[in-house]
Amino acid sequence: MIVTLTQQFNFDASHRLDHLPSHHPCHNLHGHGYVVFVEVTGEVDPKTGFLIDYREIYDAVKPLIDQLDHHHLNDIEGLPIASTEYIARWLWERIKPKLPILSKITISETPLTRCEYRGE
Numbered sequence: 001m002i003v004t005l006t007q008q009f010n011f012d013a014s015h016r017l018d019h020l021p022s023h024h025p026c027h028n029l030h031g032h033g034y035v036v037f038v039e040v041t042g043e044v045d046p047k048t049g050f051l052i053d054y055r056e057i058y059d060a061v062k063p064l065i066d067q068l069d070h071h072h073l074n075d076i077e078g079l080p081i082a083s084t085e086y087i088a089r090w091l092w093e094r095i096k097p098k099l100p101i102l103s104k105i106t107i108s109e110t111p112l113t114r115c116e117y118r119g120e
């Protein structure tokens with residue numbers, strides 16, 4: 001039986017999108033309460049009834065969320081642009097080696113928008 005599990009994480013951070021014209025509101029320094037959904041997909045172990053213990057997902061992801069939480073995203077190493085698209089890839093590249101069954105990262109900056117990334 002193949003299933004997908006999703007675990008939610010949250011972090012608050014500031015950013016500015018310097019490449020946008022100065023009249024664009026996202027050019028200015030501002031912040032978001034980001035919501036991250038980490039999805040894993042795979043075969044359920046018939047002995048445990050689990051695909052994976054949620055605790056293992058938490059242990060793989062939380063240290064990365066801590067690197068972003070209450071930080072200025074423009075200062076994060078390896079993040080060339082502080083957009084949700086690049087944050088999703090930044091998380092993917094760091095989580096996938098620890099969690100090979102990672103199947104999707106979704107990031108929401110506002111309740112009305114979200115970015116989904118499944119690797120290249």
Ligand SMILES: [Zn+2]
Nearest residue numbers: 015026030032
């Ligand atoms: Zn923004």
